[in-house]
Amino acid sequence: METKPDPTNILKMTNIIKTYRSHRISFRKPEPGVTAVDDVSFHIEKGEVFGLVGGSGSGKTTLARLLLKLDNFDSGEILFDGMDVRHLKGAALRSFRRKIQMIPQDPYQSLNPYFSIYDTIGEPLVIHKIGDEETRADMIKKALEASGLIPASDFIFRYPHQLSGGQRQRAAIARAMVLDPLFIIADEPTSMLDASISFSIFKLLTTIKRERNVTFLFITHDLAAARFFCDRIAVIHHGRIVETGPTREVIENPKADYTRTLIDAQPRFTFTRPASKGVDTP
């Protein structure tokens, strides 16, 4: 499936449609199903952080699943690093899996409770047959330290239930980074964490972005986070992309109504108290 790799774009999605249907066999007319992703096209350049912003149920996680080949799409084309994702099989699929990794949403559900941190982070290395047991241990330690679990020897043999939420998320990041991927999908990596831990995770992701040659697809419902982290963003609503552009431009000069709604929905801190206007000010 190897075609010419695009020199500037690492990922190109064209006219992706995905409809979920119930698998119930029925003698009546087939049900229409739910179109989660409706004719979505965008591209991501090498080395940039691309944000996908949208509310719940807008199809952003579905898009990530399609991109990771966890689900198949109905029509359209995804080109990743010169590979046609739809038809990947066997060795090509394995090499695809090595290049693209994911940072999951929920650190409490995304680690196997029966795997120690050593096994969790080492699993991708075992699957892709990288290194022997000694070099693997070394790589696992380095990945842990790079994701801020220091000293690594304190964490390497723990089990998920012995870690806090933030530590689990760091372990998940270490697992994603251990294969040294080209592309990382971060699916709301901080939505289950509190604000201060979210901030430290963002700092970690920024460091990873700066120090390694990684492209990010950052999925979020939070425009503030997108503004902090992304170079370009796409706003997705009901499975359609309503607006794409450089982050600053989209936020400062929104063209689509939905983008404006999102911006207005952002909480703002006003430090000037609305004083002396009566007690019942909202």
Add this chain to the structure above:
Amino acid sequence: MNTVTATAKDIRRSYKRQRFLEGWSLFYQNPVGKIGFYLLILFGLMALFSYIPPLIDPMYHPMTGVDPQISYSTGPSWRHWLGTDNIGRDIFSQLLTGARVAFLVGVSAAFISIVIGTLLGMIAGYGGRIMDSFLMRFADMVMVMPSLLVILLLSVLFGQLSIWIIVLLIALFRWPAVARVIRSQTLSLKQRPFIDMARVAGASHMRIIFRHILPNVLPMAFLYMTFRVTSAIIVEAALAFLGFGDPNTVSWGMMLQWVWKTGHMFQAPYWLLPPGICISLITLSFYMMGRAMEEVLDPRLRKERDVA
């Protein structure tokens, strides 16, 4: 660096031991589990001691040993603690051997049915759709078959079945319930994000089933094994009592059949009661252990007990 991998194995082992000890202490705090466990130890000792009487005197051999001075059923005495059967064989010795057979039948039949049930359940749950419907309809078909009747018919057709064939048949009829439970567990596990993460890492289906799903369903499989032991022992006893057991083994069901066939049902309670009580108690013991294990595995049940 070698130390890291060496410690990895050590820590994994010590973690497993710790988990086991935690589970065990919860199990042991539960009176139901404790009683079941002691009963089980009692039967285990009986099975072990069953090797001793024939060594003391060949007349204590449960099958072939006949007391030369006795040719009819006698009550308990110092020479024969539970008396003798109608041809002068020692009932106590037969009872001990029966424990050995019960363990053999119960545990091996349960083990085989658990292996089949867990494998098929995981494949059905993980494979989904066609595989799932096919395997589960097959399980339904086996489940509704009256197993005792089918085994009876088979033994009528093929003559006396050996104990191992009986074990195998029981196992082959008793896996569907396990498969159903394991399938439903697998279905819910399959939706958990760590399975998706394993796929993203490039794990094969085999790896996902055996490394990720299997450890998560194994406790449930062991729980069901204790219930399967119970049903296997009962089926074997029923078969033997109806006269279709292995004629070369002394099982409790077989003893009951001898009591019945020789017409000592109401004349020799010392012959009738011990095997009957033993069958009840050993199934009770496994059942109680299963219930206690269930509480260890299901935290919701545990909470309820703490409140009460």
